[in-house]
Amino acid sequence: MAKVLLVDDSSFMRDRCAKLLTKEGHDIFHAGNGKEGVDMYARVKPDVTFMDITMPEMDGITAVAEIKKTDPNAVIIMLSAVGQKEMVMKAIQNGAKYFIVKPFEPMKVLEVLGKFLPK
Amino acid sequence: MDANLINGFVRAAIEVLKQELKVEEVQRGDLSLGETEFTSEELNCLIGIVGQLEGQCFYCCSKAVACKIVAVMADEAIEEYNDMVADGLAELANVITGRATIYLESSGFKLDLSPPTLLTGAGIKVGTMSIKTINVPLVTPLGTLMIKVGLREQKK
Numbered sequence: 001m002a003k004v005l006l007v008d009d010s011s012f013m014r015d016r017c018a019k020l021l022t023k024e025g026h027d028i029f030h031a032g033n034g035k036e037g038v039d040m041y042a043r044v045k046p047d048v049t050f051m052d053i054t055m056p057e058m059d060g061i062t063a064v065a066e067i068k069k070t071d072p073n074a075v076i077i078m079l080s081a082v083g084q085k086e087m088v089m090k091a092i093q094n095g096a097k098y099f100i101v102k103p104f105e106p107m108k109v110l111e112v113l114g115k116f117l118p119k
Numbered sequence: 120m121d122a123n124l125i126n127g128f129v130r131a132a133i134e135v136l137k138q139e140l141k142v143e144e145v146q147r148g149d150l151s152l153g154e155t156e157f158t159s160e161e162l163n164c165l166i167g168i169v170g171q172l173e174g175q176c177f178y179c180c181s182k183a184v185a186c187k188i189v190a191v192m193a194d195e196a197i198e199e200y201n202d203m204v205a206d207g208l209a210e211l212a213n214v215i216t217g218r219a220t221i222y223l224e225s226s227g228f229k230l231d232l233s234p235p236t237l238l239t240g241a242g243i244k245v246g247t248m249s250i251k252t253i254n255v256p257l258v259t260p261l262g263t264l265m266i267k268v269g270l271r272e273q274k275k
Contacts, residue, residue: 009234010213012206016193054213054232081217082232084224101221102214103138 001025005046007037009055034058053080068095125253127222148256159243164212167233174270178212184262209235
């Protein structure tokens with residue numbers, strides 16, 4: 001069982017992911033934009049964070065960099081509709097561990113999560 | 120607007136709708152050229168595009184169709200239109216447009232998207248930044264989603 005932070009301005013998407021991950025027994029935390037994501041990360045210290053890119057207030061690429069400043073070991077998986085090569089590269093350069101393009105297959109999300117959960 | 124640009128959106132929309140609605144067939148209806156404003160349907164989700172191209176995409180449908188689509192996406196029964204349907208439609212629009220930008224990237228266009236904005240209410244005149252749109256109905260087993268894409272090369 002892990003602490004998972006979902007950062008996405010779409011509550012629909014967060015709820016969808018939360019449903020999937022709660023079934024697997026994980027504790028889920030929500031943030032509605034990058035800034036909330038950074039604040040929530042500091043409060044909750046999740047094992048894994050799923051991060052969208054296009055969000056108001058602070059985008060996901062920036063939020064990854066901000067989180068990595070305070071926790072270089074943060075495990076952040078991008079989960080975004082914006083999958084252009086440049087975006088993927090920026091996310092990885094900022095410290096994201098993986099990039100999943102929406103629409104996601106539930107099994108893919110679980111597989112990737114499994115790769116990065118603490119043993 | 121270059122009609123070839125619409126192909127990326129059509130391809131993206133068909134792929135995403137097939138996956139999200141778990142259907143084999145999504146039909147593309149006849150393309151039509153819109154004007155620089157259109158009359159809204161009950162739900163109209165707008166996504167702005169900036170970069171080497173600028174403009175907007177609109178995803179339009181009735182509340183009834185949106186309810187059916189989002190019910191499948193959420194794997195839940197939905198009795199009537201509510202905030203979850205609105206959010207689900209916005210997310211669908213976001214995902215389709217995101218995929219379209221991946222296809223446009225392979226044609227050499229670097230683009231950024233705005234978060235979605237949902238305009239609710241039929242019969243409103245909606246301007247499209249003086250860009251004529253190309254309109255494509257996408258016919259699914261759950262009803263029709265109309266996509267209106269208006270893009271131009273970025274003004275220098």
